[in-house]
């Protein structure tokens with residue numbers, strides 16, 4: 252596929268033509284879940300309707316073909332994120348399961364001793380906070396918070412002061428789902444590694460927008476969700492450096508994660524199968540392949556230039572607006588994804604979202620699964636417009652006009 256211009260790209264996402272309340276849908280809730288291109292839906296349907304069979308078990312042709320689809324997707328994901336080998340890729344149901352899997356396996360692998368510390372960035376999504384809190388409560392660990400500044404940037408100068416010989420892992424997003432700020436992962440990893448601290452990166456928001464190379468970032472673990480990068484929901488990845496994955500015990504027990512089972516002694520399959528108990532997402536996982544192809548197309552020059560125009564326009568609009576506060580406004584706009592979370596003086600975020608919805612615009616309102624971050628900014632919620640590369644300048648302009656109308660109605 253050699254689609255380059257934005258109209259051709261948009262034609263691949265049929266939902267962009269939908270109407271809501273008789274108005275053209277303007278979908279600006281991409282950070283929650285992206286829309287799906289035809290290629291993804293076709294692969295998903297093809298697997299369901301023509302190649303459905305359980306994986307890794309039977310010798311018949313359909314089972315072998317389905318397994319080949321699944322395993323070749325593992326290899327494609329490894330190549331896509333620069334992993335050293337397919338064995339470093341564990342399929343999960345999404346970022347949430349990935350972080351829970353990792354936290355649980357580290358706990359059961361006796362990686363933590365009472366009094367050890369976990370460092371978590373202040374701007375994390377709940378799925379990169381709560382699993383660690385649950386382990387901390389069970390094992391008597393201390394959670395420390397890596398703070399951000401007023402503009403939403405990680406206070407990297409604080410990192411060295413927060414790390415101690417007891418800090419076992421640092422959990423940080425590649426980019427925040429609220430602030431859209433792209434974090435300096437390589438810098439964080441270098442500082443953490445010099446202290447003997449592992450680094451887990453939540454890539455849920457990074458992967459749809461950024462070329463991602465786990466070797467370049469030098470993170471130890473990396474997670475993302477398929478549904479935020481155009482693939483089927485219920486698909487996700489946990490990447491781990493092979494030696495680290497190999498040191499971990501299994502996650503769940505069940506079929507296909509074992510080497511041998513007896514009443515006396517059960518032994519486990521090598522990585523990554525040790526972490527994939529039970530029937531996997533047979534139809535969904537192969538949809539990651541066309542989704543990754545779409546990510547590559549959307550990284551084309553013409554598309555990224557449009558996203559940059561949108562970003563510049565909206566950063567200008569929000570900064571100049573007397574009633575709007577924008578959260579996540581880095582010194583260098585290149586360090587921000589097109590994710591815009593705002594509060595408006597005198598207008599509640601949910602009222603704004605409801606009015607915008609009536610105008611055809613889908614946004615998100617509330618805490619966005621980042622309550623500690625909301626507390627840090629002293630707000631109860633925000634309005635978020637999150638753009639995908641298929642969104643246009645025209646949509647951005649329409650959004651600002653409708654937002655202004657909504658503000659005028661509420662003031």
Ligand SMILES: Cc1ncc(COP(=O)(O)O)c(C=O)c1O
Pocket residue numbers: 282283344345346347348376378379424426427428453455456476478620
């Ligand atoms: C930064 C970040 N991490 C994790 C998640 C959780 O992803 P999922 O619900 O797909 O597991 C999200 C979802 O919004 C997110 O934005």
